[in-house]
Amino acid sequence: MDKIFLNDLKIDTIIGIYDWEREIQQTLRFDFEMDWDISKAAASDDISNTLDYGAVANVVVDFVSNSRYLLIETLAEEVAQLVLKSFAIPRLKLTLTKPVQLHGQNQAQIVIERTNS
Numbered sequence: 056m057d058k059i060f061l062n063d064l065k066i067d068t069i070i071g072i073y074d075w076e077r078e079i080q081q082t083l084r085f086d087f088e089m090d091w092d093i094s095k096a097a098a099s100d101d102i103s104n105t106l107d108y109g110a111v112a113n114v115v116v117d118f119v120s121n122s123r124y125l126l127i128e129t130l131a132e133e134v135a136q137l138v139l140k141s142f143a144i145p146r147l148k149l150t151l152t153k154p155v156q157l158h159g160q161n162q163a164q165i166v167i168e169r170t171n172s
Contacts, residue, residue, distance in 0.1 A: 056145065057094075061087040061108045066119040070130060070153065081154060083127070085115060085134070088148040106142060114141055127153050131167050139171040146170045 064087070067080040089106060096105030118137055124130040131151045138147060152164045 056090040057092055059087075059089045059091045059093070059106050059108060061085075061089070061111060064112055064115060066116050068119050068121075069123050070125070070127060072125050077123075083119065083130075084152040085119075086150040086152075087111065087138070089138075089142075089144045090146040091144065106144065111138060111142060114138065127151050127163065127165055131165055135167055135169045139169060144171055 064085040065082050066085065067082050069077060069079070070081055070083065071077065089111075091106045093105055096102070098104075114137065115134055119130065119134065122130060122133070124133070131149055134151075135147060135149050138144060138149075146168065148166065148168045150164060150166045152162050155161050155163045
């Protein structure tokens with residue numbers, strides 16, 4: 056199976072469990088690895104025969120920027136299900152990165168893999 060990557064999609068949203076996090080927007084970073092057969096698009100040179108990663112980005116940005124989740128785990132799961140259902144992607148790997156302030160400036164990151172079944 057071929058793969059289409061959409062990396063470093065940065066989206067501002069309200070996320071977190073602490074009171075101060077509920078009052079500010081934080082920039083999350085999303086990386087997608089999506090299974091997709093590109094052979095038809097390669098033969099036709101027609102975007103209608105491939106996965107339009109611009110459309111994927113627009114759907115994700117709209118959803119995430121309007122979300123207000125407490126946990127990145129919940130947000131990652133919801134985004135994965137939205138993308139799988141909206142674009143009939145057979146399998147996707149999603150990496151979500153959130154800035155945190157533990158000892159200086161750090162990042163929390165989770166990676167999930169889901170299939171469209």
